[in-house]
Each structure stands twice: as structure tokens, then as C-alpha cells.
Amino acid sequence: MAISGSAEIFRTRGRLRAASSISEINVTPFVDVLLVLLIIFMLTAHVMEFGIEVDVPKVRPQKESVKELPVISIPRSGELYLNEKAININDLVPAIRKRFGKNASVYVRADKDTIFDPIAQVLAVLGEAKIGTNVVTKPDEGKKGR
Numbered sequence: 265m266a267i268s269g270s271a272e273i274f275r276t277r278g279r280l281r282a283a284s285s286i287s288e289i290n291v292t293p294f295v296d297v298l299l300v301l302l303i304i305f306m307l308t309a310h311v312m313e314f315g316i317e318v319d320v321p322k323v324r325p326q327k328e329s330v331k332e333l334p335v336i337s338i339p340r341s342g343e344l345y346l347n348e349k350a351i352n353i354n355d356l357v358p359a360i361r362k363r364f365g366k367n368a369s370v371y372v373r374a375d376k377d378t379i380f381d382p383i384a385q386v387l388a389v390l391g392e393a394k395i396g397t398n399v400v401t402k403p404d405e406g407k408k409g410r
Contacts, residue, residue, distance in 0.1 A: 338374040342382040357393040369396035
């Protein structure tokens with residue numbers, strides 16, 4: 265029977281047991297690593313918060329009107345709709361003036377995922393024609409009764 269030089273065999277209650285060396289967990293390297301990670305997270309948390317934060321405005325809803333209002337809708341695809349009818353941007357101003365009169369104010373409603381180019385073009389065309397524009401926003405449901 266081969267016996268290792270560092271282990272001794274003891275007989276206890278009819279069983280053979282090898283004596284193991286006393287081992288302790290060294291906590292110092294573990295604490296060092298945790299402190300380094302804590303410092304890294306403290307430094308990077310500030311960097312992660314840095315940036316330009318844009319919060320979409322929320323407003324209280326106004327009373328509904330019975331008359332038909334000019335609403336320009338721009339879905340994600342970038343197409344233009346004047347009150348659910350597809351329209352070309354070049355025909356937009358004459359159609360508004362013909363259907364709603366000279367002093368009409370237009371509501372622009374765009375999907376939040378729409379690229380800004382079609383929205384900017386519509387606003388520029390309406391601005392050139394001196395037509396008032398109102399941007400439709402999402403109503404704030406949390407502040408009813410004010």
C-alpha cells in the first residue's frame with residue numbers, strides 16, 4: 265500500500281481517515297478585487313448618466329371640436345395624409361386653402377419613430393405659406409382635474 269508523504273492515515277472507529285492539512289480562505293485578494301470593481305462602477309455610473317435627455321412634452325387635452333380640422337398625419341413610412349387622404353407635399357398648401365380657408369391652422373401629427381426629414385419638410389412648406397402649425401402631443405393622463 266502506497267502512502268503519500270504529507271498525509272497520515274488514522275484509524276477512527278473502524279474507518280481509515282487521512283489527515284488533511286488545515287486550509288483557510290484568504291479574504292484579502294477577494295476584498296481587493298471588490299474594492300477595485302466598486303471604484304470602476306462608481307466612475308462609470310456618472311459617465312452613463314451624461315448625455316442629452318429629451319423628454320416629450322405632455323399637455324392637458326382641450327375640449328373637442330365638432331368642426332373638421334386640418335390634420336396632417338405622417339406615419340413611420342414618411343407618407344403624408346391630410347385628414348386620412350394621401351397627399352403630395354406639393355399639393356398640400358393649395359388643398360388646405362381650398363378645403364379649410366385662408367386662416368386655417370393645421371395640426372401636424374407624426375409617429376414617434378418617423379425620421380425627421382418629412383416632418384421638417386412639411387413644417388417648412390407650411391411656414392413658407394404662412395399657415396399656423398400646431399404639433400400634436402400625447403396627453404398627460406396623470407394630471408386630470410387641473
